[in-house]
Amino acid sequence: MSKRRALLFLAQRIPYPPNKGDKLRSFAVLRHLSQFWDIHLGCFIDDPDDWRHVEALRSYCADLRCVGLNKRWATLRSLRGLLTGQALSAPYFHDVALARWVGATLRDVQPSAAFLYSSVMAQYLPPIRDNPALRVVMDFVDVDSDKWSQYSRAQPWPMSWLYARESRRLLTYDRAVAARADASVFVSPAEAALFQRLAPEAAPKIHAISNGVDFDQFTPDATNAPSPDPFPPGSRRIVFTGAMDYWPNIDAVIWFAEAMLPAIQAVLPQAVFCVVGGNPSPAVVALARRPGVIVTGRVPDIRPYLTHAEAVVAPLRVARGIQNKVLEGMAMAKIVVTTAQGLEGIDAVAGRDLLMADDAPAFIAATIRALTDATLSPMGAAARRQAIAAYRWDDKLAAYQALLETP
Template identity: 30%
Template sequence: MKILMISTTFPYPPSRGGTQVRTFNFMKYLSQKHAVTLVTQSGEEVGDREIEQLRGCVSELRVFRRPKNSPENRLKLFKKLQRFGRFIQTGIPPSVLSSYSIEMQEAIDAYASDRAHDVVTCEHSVNEIYVRPEWCDRLPTVANIHSSIYGTYRQQVETSTSEKPLRDRVQLPLIRRYERGYCRKFSALVVTTEDDARQFREFGTEARLEIIANGVDFDEFTPRERDPGGYRIVFIGAMDNLPNIDAARFFALEVLPLVQIRYPETTFEIAGARPVPSVLELQNLRGVTVTGTVPAIADYLHQATVCVVPMRTGYGIKNKTLQAMAAGTPVVASDRGLEGLKVDGSEVPLRALRANQVNEYVYAVGRLFEDRRLREQLSRQGRKMVEREYNWEILGRRYEQLLLELVESRP
């Protein structure tokens, strides 16, 4: 099978973020048996060494420079295109247009027209812009969506966690129209959880819909050798991501002070790249540390008493939750943080503690601070679950099977 894979996110190293992790691991698995042509973009953060290492993972690699999006260029774009007006006119969000490259489009068009590939995959929904609607008639096309943009925006509006509430409320119908519209171009849609799948079913899509979760790199996230005890809480994730920013601020400002009343030694580490000013300012609070980029997230998980995942918005399975469980760190998380995971209930062993309200977080964290046996249970059961169900080998095989079935059913 010859696969044309499109990813505007440069998927190497896979430790840079959730999109890179998913794209790289599917690419790595498929490349073992199939010829993968990867078309991607690079920015200033990508060096020649990363490009050469990625080149060794695929049959063919085409790298295009990411379009510059400096403040000056954005201002010119606003004036020239009247950004919001263009959104209304074209139905394409500015976040999608900002990474669009004409040169990359021409290359992808050439690959599609030479009929040398059996299937096209878009690794993240932002890449849908490069797929022509007419391809679906002769070439299987797959959108590996990761999570619903509309679902996430709707959550932020409903929970009053939007960065710009009025703007998001006005744009919400446009985003729904956009997401529903691009689905029609694809033979199959891949999402990570049933919640996400339900969102796309509401659109009435005729495309095949598959749920394939994220996985964990077990070489990187090894189980910790001992329980460190203490009163150390950690939250991990990219700190320029709005749902992560909201989660970090919610916990630091509303939950942590109440935990510290009972456990004065409690600390809260926010470990993740690119912290924005609203995250950095949390360091002014007692016991809070913002690390920025760290050499190994697993080290922070191993040293923590508890990992919290206090997400209030964001569709899709959360890598941070899977990584904490793989590292053997007890997890306290919201319904959003545990989306797609069976961690509690009468039919499964307890694998994490669930909390959504402030008092629930305070109670759950306190339980884990005081009960070593409970920490050991969550550590052991969480690791077992991710080993059995969230292995990239298993998930890659499911992705491969989907592509093979689409190719075999092609007229």
């Protein structure tokens, strides 16, 4: 048996539990690579609740260093970028203790390769001249600089100026990171193509590896529902899932609750809109005062809500990459209603596998149709078939190992 080699794995957030978009991907990659490598994992913990999950990660790692991230202090620290000309994201995720741990790991363990999850973690690697043998695979996931550009167009001044600045500076930073890396990975062909246009010098080293879905966990079989029906009896159930301290999700649920739900309830008075996800912002919590809106906060399992939902909505106006909420709704054989932004990068056909609408009147009509049109009943099964065909994790994860192994 060949000797296992050491892999430095750096992530901007603890990869466990896999209960939100970035963690679903990072944990799947970590678990897969742990079969072949001795993993030295360094990561941040920005949610105090996640400290209780550290021990569960140790079985996948030869060494583990978790660093607490206080969001308020990190925000203040990020403002240094205004003085230094940096993207604010880099100082936000800078930590002296983590830098020392990375340096000691590179010196004492001498890993053969490094896997970076989120470009801000590249700041912890030394210049290539100091460690030319270290193979670096950078998983950008999304083109975050474009996300900040979208934010800038959706916000008033001065945030519009700040977000536009972050978009420009982060793109400059990301291009430098891609030049240093041996391979750069994005979550969809659309994201990869966008970065190739923005950073043509790195185009030959850019790859697309999609997310996957655990189809044994996300199954429409009602007998697998982990708990009873969580909805009010007799209600018509509309569900949105996601991290509710993330601005695109906040914007989506406020738009739906304020601009669409009243019109849906005028036709279907029993309609309820359930917002399922942790850390809801004050604006999201306030939505629960509206008739028919339920805000759950953190739940141990989102599947009961998906199992008993009649429609899954993803009314995203700002988005990058692949929306796991859409894939999970498809996997559960639900009728999903989303926007072009929510569908971008997903291998699915609007009208066959899900419904798509981009303005409020069209989204209202599509949601009512999802709840009432019996001719759409085959759509859920079609969605699951398409998701299974395109988004099995096993088909995706081998590509990471190949990139790390490539000389």
